[in-house]
Amino acid sequence: MGHGHGHGHAGGDRRRLAVALAVTVAATVLGAIGAALTGSLALLADLGHLLTDAGALVAALIAAALAGRPASMERTYGLGRVEVLVAGLNALALVVVVVWVVAEGVGRLVEPAEVPGLPMLLIGALGLVGNVISLVVLAGGDRRNMNLRGAALHVLGDALGSVGVILAAVVLMTTGWPYADTVASLLIAALILPRAVTLLREVWHVLLEGAPRHIDVAEVKAALLAVPGVAGVHDLHVWAINDRRPAMSAHVVVTPAARTGCGEGSVLDHAGAMLRERFGVVHTTLQVEAHAHAHHEDHCG
Structure with missing residues (x-):
């Protein structure tokens, strides 16, 4: 609608x-x-x-x-x-x-x-x-x-x-x-x-790909970490295509027991819905990865 x-x-x-x-x-x-x-x-x-x-x-x-x-x-x-x-x-x-x-x-x-x-x-x-x-x-x-x-x-x-x-x-x-x-x-x-x-x-x-003024990146990270099954977040980027189209990408490290597929209750769907409803970010790219994989990446602290 x-x-x-x-x-x-x-x-x-x-x-x-x-x-x-x-x-x-x-x-x-x-x-x-x-x-x-x-x-x-x-x-x-x-x-x-x-x-x-x-x-x-x-x-x-x-x-x-x-x-x-x-x-x-x-x-x-x-x-x-x-x-x-x-x-x-x-x-x-x-x-x-x-x-x-x-x-x-x-x-x-x-x-x-x-x-x-x-x-x-x-x-x-x-x-x-x-x-x-x-x-x-x-x-x-x-x-x-x-x-x-x-x-x-x-x-x-x-x-x-x-x-x-x-x-x-x-x-x-x-x-x-x-x-x-x-x-x-x-x-x-x-x-x-x-x-x-x-x-x-x-x-x-x-x-310069700055974060939209109305979005607090630290708050976005905290909200992602609060999603059930998420153990860590890194390589988080928030920018705007124009003044009405915010976008975001991040690597989400999940616990062994987390649901990594699609559907209700999965980390991906839960995080995507939260970002849309709480921050108005519709264009999101989330890479879901196991804790062991995260240690093999060269990423920002």
Whole structure:
């Protein structure tokens, strides 16, 4: 039942991502026109954010489409890592946008530019409406899908950027303070940078075969040792194919009286069921071996 439920959500989640992407592209075009007409650095900063988020939504759509493709003899894990690689490119793009906005903003603090407030206000408000629509659409999807939640976080960042543009426009219109646009752009950049760094760290961790953050490897080992018939565990590895597909392999040393075959009560089935239910690890490779065999292996202590 769980397997069918996941596939039932997949098509709907792809449609939600497609709708959010269409709204984001429309907001990007509007922001580009507004930035060109007004010269607003805040709109340019928000535009950069929109472009990277459009890329993130495209990556999410691609990942959702590729997730259903079967593995092959050349790619035995399938194409699950595509979304990880694209996420890394998106994060690098975010960092480039931040560096450019900060450099431009520092220059405008020395020589402030004149920016019309009313066009900024209108474009920022329309952008915010688009962000809210996208958030509502994405919020109706499968909340267990980290790909979908990541896309929603990007759109939320866009919404905050639009709020910054609106506030800058209001300050410009009411006080005429020439630095409002520049300050708003620097605040948007400060909002983007932590997300970009966090995303880069996550991509780096996955590509280096790091254990998923939500899985304590020491706890996994202790749980395996608690399985009846298990006398030892070594060569334990836990990694992630992508952010939703953890995997694990280990050598399990069993006692002479342990059931090493298949079926209810066997060490293999007991351990596999425990790993699925307790840690959510479905892809497991367990080598069951006798105590005498373990002493003939060159393995980690």
